[in-house]
Amino acid sequence: MSTSPEATVGAVPLDAVTDANLRRWMPLTLLAASLVVAVTDTVLSHRSADAIPFRVAIPVLAGVTLLAAGWTWVFHPSVRGRPVTYFLVRLVLTAILVGLNPWYGIYTWYAYVEGPNYLPDRLVYPAMGGVAMIASASYIGGYPTTPVLIVVWLLLSAGSFALVRFVTGVVRKSREQEIERGRMLEELTATNQRLEETLAENRGLQNQLVTQAREAGALDERARLAGEIHDTLAQALTGIIRQLEAADRTGELAGATRPHVDQAAQLAREGLSEARRSLQALRPGRLEGSTLPKAIQGVAAGADLPVDVDVTGPVRVLPTDQEVVLLRVVQEALANVTKHASATRVGVTLTYLEDAVMLDVRDDGVGFDPDAVGERPDGTGMGLTAMRDRLARVDGTLIVESTPGEGTALVATLPCGAPVTAS
Incomplete structure (x- = not known):
């Protein structure tokens, strides 16, 4: 005790x-x-x-x-x-x-x-x-000094000794049982402690397996969708473009003006470009064997305008689904800036906090009204909706700050656990 x-x-x-x-x-x-x-x-x-x-x-x-x-x-x-x-x-x-x-x-x-x-x-x-x-x-x-007293004394001594021996035996047995119970209690306590440690370890392993299974399932689903887009939509758009080009070469579309045909070809090319970009988004090859900051720098290097990338805080490895989401947000944001913002420069900042990771994408473009983004006919609203949906699936949030004529800032935030330094 x-x-x-x-x-x-x-x-x-x-x-x-x-x-x-x-x-x-x-x-x-x-x-x-x-x-x-x-x-x-x-x-x-x-x-x-x-x-x-x-x-x-x-x-x-x-x-x-x-x-x-x-x-x-x-x-x-x-x-x-x-x-x-x-x-x-x-x-x-x-x-x-x-x-x-x-x-x-x-x-x-x-x-x-x-x-x-x-x-x-x-x-x-x-x-x-x-x-x-x-x-x-x-x-x-x-x-005793007389034979009678000696006999009485010996009888009393024998009786007292027998009684004491009996009581002593009972007490000793009780003590031994108490010691044994104490030993068993200590063993039981140690066993319970080991069991609790094993259960805690099993819970950790179970959580790790669930996370790995979820990540593997997400990657498999992305691969499946990429295959379907490639085999259906991308192939169909490629076929339309080739048919229009073939008809143009054979003179089937001869005429002074053909705005509808030219517009159809342009839309098909844009649709094919979007399909290929979606394929690239579904297949995060940049993250394979690389870190998120390096993958973002690779995306920035391939953009059609100058992009400055800044990383602050201790870099750490995030779950795969979170890193994929942040990479896709960067890709979608840079694509929107290229198509709609008329910007000259873009800044991307990746910040690792103690309990969260923040991604800022800022441009010096024409800006827009975030409250009316869903009504824009150029597709910007769809891109922001896709970003929010992606972030929501990993408990993230997206804040859009923009004013017409003053550029745009996107802030994506993902909660995360304790830091794990990336190797």
Whole structure:
């Protein structure tokens, strides 16, 4: 059982100190009580013809009692740590005291308590037999001097020893059971602690497996969509463009003006460009074997206008789906700037915070009204909606700050866990 710091003296629990003091003071208290009763008995019986004069008896009783008290005080096992020597001398002094006055049986019985605590197992029962003989002598008024008293004394000694042995066995068995229960409790506590650690480790592994499965599923879904776009939409647009070019070469579309045909060809080319850009977005090749800042720098290098990339904070690896989303936001934002903003420069800032990652894309273009972005016919609204949808899937947010004639700023924020420095 643990104890609080207030319940200790040095490194010894307070209850252990209290128990040691009790064991040291108890025999002294019993000696004092025995001396008082024995002196009283001596005074009351000194008138008898065969009684030892109390002027002699009392000093002898007091002297032996003080000797026993001094031995207990100086050589008690809690002080000297020699229990066998202490107990044997204590037994001899007890026998002398009972011989002087039977009332020292008051002091004798405590030897039954001290013996099992201070003696090794091989000496416990012989010592208890000696204590039983001394105690039995006190029962019959002193050591026997006649055959009858000797028989009675031996019978009482045997009965007392049998009773003490039985009680001692029960106490020892109880103590052994208590020690065994304590050991089992410690083992159970250690087992529970190991089980909790294992469960915590399993929960961590499970979360890691779920994250990996989600990332793998997202990558597989992106690959599937990319394949479908390539096999259907991109192929169809490519076929339309080739058919229009073939018809133009063969003269099937001859004429002075053909605005509808030219517009259809232009729309098909733009649709094919968008399809290819979507394919690139679904296949994040730039992130394979690279970090997010390097991937963003690669996208910026391929843009049609100057782009400044700045990274602040300790770079760390994010989950794949989060890095893909941020990369796509950069790609979509730069595509919108190129098509609609008429900007001369763009700044991209990637900021790693303690619990979040922020991405800023700012341009010096013509700007627009964010509240009316959904009504724009040039498709800008669709691009911002796609960004918000992407960010929402990873618990991110997008803030758009723009004023006509004063440029545009996009701020994407993703919450994330503790920093993990990228290698």
